[in-house]
Amino acid sequence: MDSNVKLDEVVMRFGDFTAIERTSLEIASGEFFSFLGPSGCGKTTILNMISGFLRPSEGQVWIGGEPMAGVPVNRRPTAMIFQNLALFPLMTVFENIEFGLEVRGVDKRKRREVSERLLALVALEGSGSKLVTELSGGQKQRIAIARALAVEPRVLLLDEPLSALDLKLRQHMRAELKAIQRKTGITFIYITHDQGEALTMSDRVAVMSAGRIQQVADPMTLYRSPRTGFVASFVGENNRLEVKVIDREGERVRLDGGALGSLMGRAGDDVVLANGQAAALYIRPEHLRPLGDGDSGPRLETTIEAVHFEGAWLMLETRLEASGEKLRVQLGSELAKRAAQALEPGRQIDFGFDPEEAVVLPDDGSPMVDEATGEVLEVAPGGNAKVGGEHVPSA
Amino acid sequence: MFRQLSERFGRPVAMAILTLLGMWLMVMVTLPQLQMIDYSFRPNLLPAQLGGPEDVWTLSNYVTLFNNEIHRAIFFKTLWSSVLVTLLTLVVSYPLAYYLAKVATPRQAALCILLLIIPFWINEILRTYSWFIILAFRGPLNEILLALGLIDRPIRFLSGDGGVMVGMVYAYILFMVFPLYNAIESLDDNQIRAARDLGAGNVRTHWRIVIPHAKPGIATGCIMTFMLAAGSYAVPALLGSPGSRWFTQIIYNWFFEGGNWNQGAAYAFLLLVLCIGFMSLVMKFFKVGLGDIAK
Numbered sequence: 001m002d003s004n005v006k007l008d009e010v011v012m013r014f015g016d017f018t019a020i021e022r023t024s025l026e027i028a029s030g031e032f033f034s035f036l037g038p039s040g041c042g043k044t045t046i047l048n049m050i051s052g053f054l055r056p057s058e059g060q061v062w063i064g065g066e067p068m069a070g071v072p073v074n075r076r077p078t079a080m081i082f083q084n085l086a087l088f089p090l091m092t093v094f095e096n097i098e099f100g101l102e103v104r105g106v107d108k109r110k111r112r113e114v115s116e117r118l119l120a121l122v123a124l125e126g127s128g129s130k131l132v133t134e135l136s137g138g139q140k141q142r143i144a145i146a147r148a149l150a151v152e153p154r155v156l157l158l159d160e161p162l163s164a165l166d167l168k169l170r171q172h173m174r175a176e177l178k179a180i181q182r183k184t185g186i187t188f189i190y191i192t193h194d195q196g197e198a199l200t201m202s203d204r205v206a207v208m209s210a211g212r213i214q215q216v217a218d219p220m221t222l223y224r225s226p227r228t229g230f231v232a233s234f235v236g237e238n239n240r241l242e243v244k245v246i247d248r249e250g251e252r253v254r255l256d257g258g259a260l261g262s263l264m265g266r267a268g269d270d271v272v273l274a275n276g277q278a279a280a281l282y283i284r285p286e287h288l289r290p291l292g293d294g295d296s297g298p299r300l301e302t303t304i305e306a307v308h309f310e311g312a313w314l315m316l317e318t319r320l321e322a323s324g325e326k327l328r329v330q331l332g333s334e335l336a337k338r339a340a341q342a343l344e345p346g347r348q349i350d351f352g353f354d355p356e357e358a359v360v361l362p363d364d365g366s367p368m369v370d371e372a373t374g375e376v377l378e379v380a381p382g383g384n385a386k387v388g389g390e391h392v393p394s395a
Numbered sequence: 396m397f398r399q400l401s402e403r404f405g406r407p408v409a410m411a412i413l414t415l416l417g418m419w420l421m422v423m424v425t426l427p428q429l430q431m432i433d434y435s436f437r438p439n440l441l442p443a444q445l446g447g448p449e450d451v452w453t454l455s456n457y458v459t460l461f462n463n464e465i466h467r468a469i470f471f472k473t474l475w476s477s478v479l480v481t482l483l484t485l486v487v488s489y490p491l492a493y494y495l496a497k498v499a500t501p502r503q504a505a506l507c508i509l510l511l512i513i514p515f516w517i518n519e520i521l522r523t524y525s526w527f528i529i530l531a532f533r534g535p536l537n538e539i540l541l542a543l544g545l546i547d548r549p550i551r552f553l554s555g556d557g558g559v560m561v562g563m564v565y566a567y568i569l570f571m572v573f574p575l576y577n578a579i580e581s582l583d584d585n586q587i588r589a590a591r592d593l594g595a596g597n598v599r600t601h602w603r604i605v606i607p608h609a610k611p612g613i614a615t616g617c618i619m620t621f622m623l624a625a626g627s628y629a630v631p632a633l634l635g636s637p638g639s640r641w642f643t644q645i646i647y648n649w650f651f652e653g654g655n656w657n658q659g660a661a662y663a664f665l666l667l668v669l670c671i672g673f674m675s676l677v678m679k680f681f682k683v684g685l686g687d688i689a690k
Contacts, residue, residue, distance in 0.1 A: 051592060073591045080592045086585035090607050099603070100593035151593055 004029040004187045005050060005155055010059035012045050012211075019045045021212045022059070027189065027204075029154075032181050034190040036198040037208035038234070043191045046208075047157050050189065052076045064154045074103075079148035080157040084164065085140055087132040093119070093143055094128040100151035118146035121180065138169050145180060156181075158190045162197060174200050195235050199223065207231045225269045229361055232282040239288075239327050241281040242363065245273045253360045255281060259322035263298045264355035271361055278363040285315065285330035287357040290342070291350040300351045302327055307343055316343065318351075327351070435661035456661035466645055466662075473642035474669060476556055477624040480563045484571045484620045485613065487564060492575035492612075493605065497584070511569060519566060523633045526562045527553070530634070558634035559641070566630055567623045571616035578612025579605060611687040618674050625670055642666055 005027040012020035020042045027033045035043040048054040049061055052073035061068040063077055079100070088096050095102075097115040106114075119125050122142035127135070132143060141161060148156055158177075162170045178201045181188045192198050198205045199219040206216045207230070215227045226232035233240060243255040243263060253273060257263040265281045267273055291299055302318035314336040316329040329351060331343075342349055400409035436452045444450065460466050495504045514522060529536050530552040537549035552558050582605060590600040606613070631641035646666065649659030678684065 053588060053592075073588075074594045074596055078592070080589070082585045082589060084583065084585055086583060086589035088586065088589075088604065099590070099595070103594040103596075103599055147593070 004031070004064060005189065006062035007046070007049075008060045008062060010046075010049060010056045010061065012042070012049060012054065013057040019211050020049075020056075023213055024059075025206065025213065025216065027155075027187060029187055030185045032178065032188045032190065032201055032203045034192060034198040034202040034205045035208055036192055036195055036205050036235070038193055041208040042211040043193075043208050044159060045211075047080070047159055047189065047191050050155065051078050051080050051157050077154040078157055079151050079153035079155075080159065081144050081148050081161045083160045085144040085161065087140055087144055087147070089131075089133055091132065092128065093124075093130050093132060093135070096132055096143060097128075097147045097150050099147065104151070114150055115146070118149055121149070121183065122146050122176075137165050138173065141165065141173055142176075145177070149180075149184060149186070153186065155187045155189060158188060160192050160194075162192075163194070170197075177201060199235075207235060209234070221269075226282070226359060226361070227268055227270065229280055229282075229363075232280075232359060232361060237285050237328060237330075238282045239285065241283070241323075241325065243279050243281045243360070245275055245277045245279050245360070247275050248273055252355065253279075255279070255360065257281070257298075260300065260320065261298065261322075263358075265358040265360040266356055268359050268361045273360060273362060279360050280363050281358055281360050283353050283358045285328045286313075286332075287353050288327070288329045288351040289335060289353070290331070291352040295352060297352050298355075300327065300353075302329075302349055302351060304343065304345050304347050304349060306345055314343065316349075318349070321348075431660045432664060434657045435664050437657050439655045439657045456658050457665070459658060460662065460665060466642075469640050469645060470642050470665070470669075472639075473625060473666075474673075476559070476639075476641075477621050478673075480560055480567070480624040481617050481621045483560060484564045484568055485617060488568055488571040488575055488616065492572050492579055493601075495572075495576050496579035497582075497587070511572065515569060520629050520633070523562050523566065523630050526558070526565065527633055530558050530561065553634060554636045554638070556635075556639045558636070559631050559639055562630040562634040563624050563627060566627070567620045570619040570623060574612040574615040574619070575609060576612075578609040578615075582608045610681050611683045614677055614681040614683045614687070617677050621673055621677070622670050625666065625673075 007023055007025040010020060010023050011018070023046075035046060037043050045054060049056050050063070052068065052071065055069075068076060088099065091099070094112070094115050097118055098106075098111040101111045101114060115128060116125075119128055122145055124139060124142055124146075127139070132140060135143065144161065145156075162173050162177075165173060174197060177188070181201075190198070190201065199222070202219055204216060204218050205222055207214045207222065209230045215222060215231045217225075217227075222231065222235055226235060226238075229240070232238045241257060241260065241263070243257050243260075243265075246254040246256050246262070248254070248267060251266050253265050253267050255263040255265055263281060273279060288300070291297075301321045303321060304316055304318050306317040308315040308317070312333060314331045314333070316331065318327045318329060319325070320327050336343065397409055397413060400412060403409075404412070435456055436454070438449060438451075438453055438455060440447070440450060460470065491507075495507055499507060528534055531537070532549050532551055532553070536552070537546075540546045541549065552561075586604050586608070587600055590604045595603065626643060627641065628643045628647060631639065631644060635641065635644075642662070643666070646659050646662045649655050649662060653659070
């Protein structure tokens with residue numbers, strides 16, 4: 001792999017607090033790489049170490065094959081797009097984009113050529129003489145990208161740049177960012193707590209929790225084969241059932257679901273599952289389907305508690321009759337139409353699932369993730385998440 | 396304004412507030428000023444001659460300044476020295492204000508501000524006297540420099556304008572530090588980080604990002620310092636040498652030693668015009684309006 005950015009045994013401590021546990025990672029040239037995690041997980045700290053705003057307590061950052069120790073922010077081949085963009089409000093669009101070149105002593109004509117070219121790239125030709133305060137949110141976003149690209153960085157660092165935009169614009173900018181990244185071929189390192197952004201744009205995603213990288217994988221693998229309980233519950237939605245391993249045959253694992261009876265699942269990639277070991281079975285809401293009386297296979301008997309109409313799908317909140325645990329079920333509109341009369345709070349309904357789609361992971365005391373905020377709430381002993389909500393100093 | 400006030404407090408209170416405000420401005424500010432201007436345009440007469448045929452409006456008091464070479468020189472020297480004091484104060488205050496606003500931890504900043512303010516609990520005259528002692532020919536500063544072997548014989552700090560400069564920078568530093576601090580403090584840290592990230596060194600980051608942002612604060616600080624310096628009496632009186640008289644001392648002399656209030660009023664009015672002129676120049680130069688400064 002043609003490595004562009006390399007974290008070599010990097011550790012970051014603030015006083016007694018370890019913000020980043022020992023981490024090694026390589027990011028390839030031209031890759032769109034995301035760090036995804038809840039607030040306080042250390043992703044911004046990693047970004048700051050790459051950009052040079054923070055010096056790692058241990059280990060070394062490499063960019064383009066060069067060690068970065070002792071190289072100050074203004075000498076690094078990186079450019080950052082800040083969460084609030086940090087455009088210079090007293091300067092015109094041209095002056096903003098050309099700032100990095102001005103600093104490098106590029107002459108005026110050359111600078112103007114570059115900024116005209118970049119304005120064309122971000123589809124804002126002709127607005128160079130405007131003040132940045134006259135631009136809309138989306139336009140500011142693009143100027144920030146142009147300003148960062150003007151210095152021809154080897155790596156573009158993006159710190160949740162879309163979080164200030166409204167939903168429609170955000171989705172539009174995702175596509176645009178991805179297109180710009182393809183056109184320029186520059187390595188993008190993207191920080192976000194929004195899994196939608198990470199999954200749609202990235203070539204690879206590193207999921208982080210409590211200063212530790214939980215898994216690095218392409219979005220599809222991340223979603224289909226989470227390696228840890230944290231990833232399983234943080235990326236997408238997941239129902240978690242506590243089970244015991246009965247035995248394993250290749251990928252197939254037979255499970256004892258306690259009151260739920262015998263269940264089946266697919267062993268997570270590279271996980272070790274001993275017979276009799278406590279484990280967790282993760283089933284995504286969209287992989288559950290209603291069972292008729294004649295259908296065979298494992299059967300989860302539930303009572304519907306609430307039905308939410310989401311447009312393209314229905315979200316059911318149900319409770320497992322046997323164990324009293326919650327089970328969230330997502331039904332596509334076709335399935336929902338067929339079962340329409342049965343979908344009312346208080347009605348009983350049985351669900352089945354394809355064992356191929358249900359991942360079994362060792363019970364590592366996976367953290368509870370707050371569904372609304374994505375924040376880590378708590379974790380059983382032995383897990384690696386700290387008690388939730390603490391804020392990591394990010395500067 | 397009346398409508399806003401009466402909606403909030405009712406008509407009677409609103410009227411009372413506005414009447415008081417109007418009276419205060421009239422009696423305490425406008426009338427005395429008008430009186431002084433009136434004085435400045437009349438000749439200095441004996442009480443018996445007041446209202447007589449000689450009591451007419453004249454420019455003679457203003458002409459005095461243009462005919463008196465020494466006074467004219469002192470007038471322009473005051474202007475020039477006040478500009479110098481202002482610049483010196485700015486140069487000293489900027490790093491301090493930047494440190495307080497962006498570098499220091501809140502604890503350090505609080506301690507620093509406290510240390511800056513405590514001396515100002517002491518009367519200005521006393522503080523100025525302490526500089527008189529420090530800078531004296533046989534004073535501690537000369538002793539220290541001698542002891543360190545940096546000089547062979549004591550320096551006369553207090554001859555010339557040096558003492559006045561030091562005294563004024565010290566006396567008015569807070570009026571520069573606080574506007575600067577407020578202005579720099581309101582700058583988003585990411586602006587500085589972005590400039591650094593795009594390759595700017597320290598000097599350029601200040602020149603292109605911090606200073607332009609702090610412009611209204613710089614203008615406010617410069618105007619205040621200049622006004623105070625140009626209108627200062629105690630510092631030049633105490634720390635000045637005979638050769639470094641301030642225009643305020645001349646005005647004082649007209650009033651209280653020459654007994655010529657009319658002449659003094661004319662000089663005072665000219666100083667006021669000078670200050671207003673300087674203020675407008677600074678505002679034009681920094682491209683800020685009165686509204687920015689009042690913030």
